[in-house]
Amino acid sequence: MASELHINDLQLKYLELETLLDITNELNSFDQIPVLLHEILVKSCAVLNASSGLIFIEDDNSDVLHIGAEFNIDISILKGFILNKQKGFLSEINESRQARSYEIEQNSFLSKTLCKYALIAPLLEKKNLVGIVVLFDKESRKGISPFHEADANMLSAIASQASVAYNNIKLLENIKEAKTFNDNVMQSIATGVFTTNLMGEINHINSAATTIINLEKNHVLGNHYEYIFESNETITQLITKCQLKSVTLSESQVLIECNGKLTTVNISVSPLMNDSNEPIGSVIAMEDLSNIVKLKSTFKKYVSKQIVDQLLENDDMLNLGGQELEATILFSDIRGFTSMSETMSPKEVVETLNEYFDLMIEIIFKYNGTLDKIIGDALMVIYGAPNATEQDTENAVLTAIEMQEKLIQFNQDRIINLKQPIKIGIGINRGKVISGNIGSKQQMNFTVIGDSVNLASRLCSVAESDEIIVSDAVWKMVKHVKSYKSKKLNPVHVKGKVKPIEIKGILYNRPDFQYELAYKKIEHFLLENLPKNYPYHSIEHIRDVVKQTERIAKKEKVEKSVFQDIKLAAWLHDVGYIWEPARHEVRGAEYATSILTEMKFPKSKISLITGMIMATKIPQSPKNHLEQILCDADLDYLGRDDYALNSNNLLQELELTKKLKAKDWLQIQEKFLRAHSYFTPTSQKLRNKIKQQTLLNIQQQLKNI
Amino acid sequence: MSDFITSVKDNNSIVIIETNGYLNNVGGEAVSAVVYEKMTQGHKKFLINMAATKIVNSIGVSILIEIIEKLQEVDGKIGYYNLAPIVAKTFTIMGLTKYSSVFESEEAAVNGL
Numbered sequence: 108m109a110s111e112l113h114i115n116d117l118q119l120k121y122l123e124l125e126t127l128l129d130i131t132n133e134l135n136s137f138d139q140i141p142v143l144l145h146e147i148l149v150k151s152c153a154v155l156n157a158s159s160g161l162i163f164i165e166d167d168n169s170d171v172l173h174i175g176a177e178f179n180i181d182i183s184i185l186k187g188f189i190l191n192k193q194k195g196f197l198s199e200i201n202e203s204r205q206a207r208s209y210e211i212e213q214n215s216f217l218s219k220t221l222c223k224y225a226l227i228a229p230l231l232e233k234k235n236l237v238g239i240v241v242l243f244d245k246e247s248r249k250g251i252s253p254f255h256e257a258d259a260n261m262l263s264a265i266a267s268q269a270s271v272a273y274n275n276i277k278l279l280e281n282i283k284e285a286k287t288f289n290d291n292v293m294q295s296i297a298t299g300v301f302t303t304n305l306m307g308e309i310n311h312i313n314s315a316a317t318t319i320i321n322l323e324k325n326h327v328l329g330n331h332y333e334y335i336f337e338s339n340e341t342i343t344q345l346i347t348k349c350q351l352k353s354v355t356l357s358e359s360q361v362l363i364e365c366n367g368k369l370t371t372v373n374i375s376v377s378p379l380m381n382d383s384n385e386p387i388g389s390v391i392a393m394e395d396l397s398n399i400v401k402l403k404s405t406f407k408k409y410v411s412k413q414i415v416d417q418l419l420e421n422d423d424m425l426n427l428g429g430q431e432l433e434a435t436i437l438f439s440d441i442r443g444f445t446s447m448s449e450t451m452s453p454k455e456v457v458e459t460l461n462e463y464f465d466l467m468i469e470i471i472f473k474y475n476g477t478l479d480k481i482i483g484d485a486l487m488v489i490y491g492a493p494n495a496t497e498q499d500t501e502n503a504v505l506t507a508i509e510m511q512e513k514l515i516q517f518n519q520d521r522i523i524n525l526k527q528p529i530k531i532g533i534g535i536n537r538g539k540v541i542s543g544n545i546g547s548k549q550q551m552n553f554t555v556i557g558d559s560v561n562l563a564s565r566l567c568s569v570a571e572s573d574e575i576i577v578s579d580a581v582w583k584m585v586k587h588v589k590s591y592k593s594k595k596l597n598p599v600h601v602k603g604k605v606k607p608i609e610i611k612g613i614l615y616n617r618p619d620f621q622y623e624l625a626y627k628k629i630e631h632f633l634l635e636n637l638p639k640n641y642p643y644h645s646i647e648h649i650r651d652v653v654k655q656t657e658r659i660a661k662k663e664k665v666e667k668s669v670f671q672d673i674k675l676a677a678w679l680h681d682v683g684y685i686w687e688p689a690r691h692e693v694r695g696a697e698y699a700t701s702i703l704t705e706m707k708f709p710k711s712k713i714s715l716i717t718g719m720i721m722a723t724k725i726p727q728s729p730k731n732h733l734e735q736i737l738c739d740a741d742l743d744y745l746g747r748d749d750y751a752l753n754s755n756n757l758l759q760e761l762e763l764t765k766k767l768k769a770k771d772w773l774q775i776q777e778k779f780l781r782a783h784s785y786f787t788p789t790s791q792k793l794r795n796k797i798k799q800q801t802l803l804n805i806q807q808q809l810k811n812i
Numbered sequence: 813m814s815d816f817i818t819s820v821k822d823n824n825s826i827v828i829i830e831t832n833g834y835l836n837n838v839g840g841e842a843v844s845a846v847v848y849e850k851m852t853q854g855h856k857k858f859l860i861n862m863a864a865t866k867i868v869n870s871i872g873v874s875i876l877i878e879i880i881e882k883l884q885e886v887d888g889k890i891g892y893y894n895l896a897p898i899v900a901k902t903f904t905i906m907g908l909t910k911y912s913s914v915f916e917s918e919e920a921a922v923n924g925l
Contacts, residue, residue, distance in 0.1 A: 113877070114873065114907070118905060118907060122905045149867050150867075150898075152867070153834075153869045153898075155869075156870055178834070179836075246871040247837075247871060
């Protein structure tokens with residue numbers, strides 16, 4: 108019985124193997140080094156009957172080992188002792204890299220443990236010693252004993268497994284540390300960065316990128332880039348192309364829309380490669396340009412886009428410190444605006460000025476002028492600061508000419524709408540100025556000051572409406588341009604100057620009358636102002652007359668020089684309904700005379716047009732071919748299939764003032780149709796037949812009553 | 813009482829010993845000392861609560877076997893409960909479970925011994 112109860116060697120070997128197997132199976136489940144070391148130590152002690160044990164592990168930055176795990180031992184006794192792997196028994200282990208059994212010598216480091224025997228096995232990373240497992244005093248029923256060679260072999264096997272697990276955890280920790288480091292770097296940079304895997308799924312994104320694309324990280328990660336950027340074809344195309352061709356691609360100033368937010372970005376897409384240089388995805392970097400765009404946008408209110416771009420690209424160009432330089436200064440202001448504004452509501456004044464400034468500033472920027480300031484209705488523009496070019500003075504003159512020309516077109520609309528036209532005078536001078544940031548600490552503006560600036564302002568004051576006055580200095584710089592014509596003006600005395608100043612008036616061609624533009628403006632004016640309760644004399648009737656006028660004029664082979672005039676008369680022939688329906692021809696002719704005179708229309712043309720308008724008065728009385736065409740166009744419907752519709756509209760209009768009996772209305776129509784004759788062969792040929800039939804129908808109806 | 817034995821109590825003529833720590837030579841000797849003393853007082857049934865003993869070596873197991881041998885001489889019994897898996901496995905490999913009982917809980921041990 109007693110023999111059955113003895114533990115035999117086979118059972119011990121079985122236990123050793125099971126323990127080794129357990130350690131092998133469990134080691135990879137540990138992800139923390141202290142836990143791993145403790146488990147190794149405890150199991151090693153148990154399987155090898157050690158009374159206690161220690162694991163020493165190296166510090167990251169030195170050859171010194173520290174206690175990584177202890178079992179069944181008071182480690183306070185070892186406090187203050189340094190274990191250097193280059194010294195003592197450790198140097199032997201370091202060299203041999205084998206497990207060894209020791210009898211602990213007195214005064215040695217391990218003697219502090221009060222143990223007699225030790226079994227030490229190395230923990231290795233590749234061939235480097237990173238730690239040791241120390242087991243103390245092999246137990247037996249007879250007391251403690253030295254460890255055997257078999258114990259050393261067993262501990263070596265365990266230590267080998269432990270080394271692999273230890274190194275794996277270290278590697279994992281290093282990867283985590285590297286990832287944390289990378290994440291921290293990525294999170295701290297202002298450039299938005301995200302990566303995709305080969306499937307196109309986004310697997311990393313930094314906080315700058317989430318801000319740019321206006322989406323939470325959780326909404327982005329794991330989703331395909333096509334889904335995230337479905338409204339941004341540029342980005343999806345870049346990523347797709349990069350993945351297909353494994354090349355770096357970039358695009359500047361791309362406006363992207365993500366989750367309702369618009370952002371301008373520079374994008375760069377690069378292939379992401381592994382160690383074997385095989386593609387594993389893409390990395391996309393987006394530089395948020397919103398602030399630059401905002402800066403540009405703000406800046407562009409004062410200088411042209413071209414100058415903003417040049418300044419942003421070249422810091423040296425921007426010299427905001429005070430300096431003396433040559434510059435050309437343009438002043439313009441509206442003549443009589445103060446008195447004009449007295450007849451307008453404050454809202455109208457602001458609207459008018461804004462429309463005017465929008466137009467003028469666009470021209471200023473077109474010629475690279477720097478808008479220095481707006482003073483009431485006046486503009487001050489600099490050419491040559493903050494950056495100078497050889498074209499500065501010519502640009503100033505071109506600006507002035509285009510300002511005057513564009514103003515004529517601008518005024519066309521105002522005149523048609525019975526608003527007072529805006530007239531400006533412009534003065535330009537060139538000379539030395541002091542440029543820089545001038546002002547107080549609270550408010551500072553870049554500007555130019557000096558006599559030359561004052562003179563430009565005085566020249567502007569001298570200029571009449573529609574006039575451009577330049578100083579002799581300006582004229583000398585632009586007179587070589589053959590297209591510029593000037594008129595000599597009397598020298599002027601200006602404040603602060605003893606001698607009179609030589610000046611020139613720059614001549615410019617009045618742009619041709621924009622007929623098509625005028626038609627549109629008149630149509631808009633009619634739409635806005637014609638009485639809405641007149642079913643017959645409506646915008647539809649006027650549009651029809653314009654259309655018939657064009658048709659008849661073409662058939663009648665009207666000369667090109669007057670074709671546009673007859674069409675203009677057609678648009679204007681019923682405009683008088685706005686003010687006085689009963690005398691609408693007279694009021695229409697007055698309106699036409701007024702606006703066309705203001706637009707510098709030749710008097711002969713004005714007479715031609717007003718004559719056509721007056722000729723439409725019933726009974727029609729055309730005195731020339733053009734008047735005949737307009738008269739026929741005005742009553743074209745008399746010979747058309749839609750006569751009934753038009754006559755019904757007319758009846759409704761007449762009944763606004765007097766109710767008519769059916770018979771009376773038939774009689775009126777019968778009398779009118781019988782008396783009417785088309786004047787032009789074109790209308791006679793095309794409309795007489797139906798008109799005659801309509802007359803017979805009405806006469807038949809009268810008989811039937 | 814050694815550090816390894818944290819409590820010894822009687823429960824319906826069963827001596828329940830609670831241990832803490834490494835069941836090795838020292839731990840085993842501590843247990844055997846308690847058991848042999850209690851045997852002299854006439855106790856024959858012993859239970860060891862091993863909830864706080866997570867590791868055991870073959871020397872500790874040998875001592876338990878010696879205890880079993882002594883108890884067999886007086887028709888006594890010993891059992892264990894609250895064993896850690898590794899301890900239970902060691903007991904099985906060492907053949908301890910053939911001559912003594914392992915229980916899930918104190919209640920099962922008291923009723924089953």
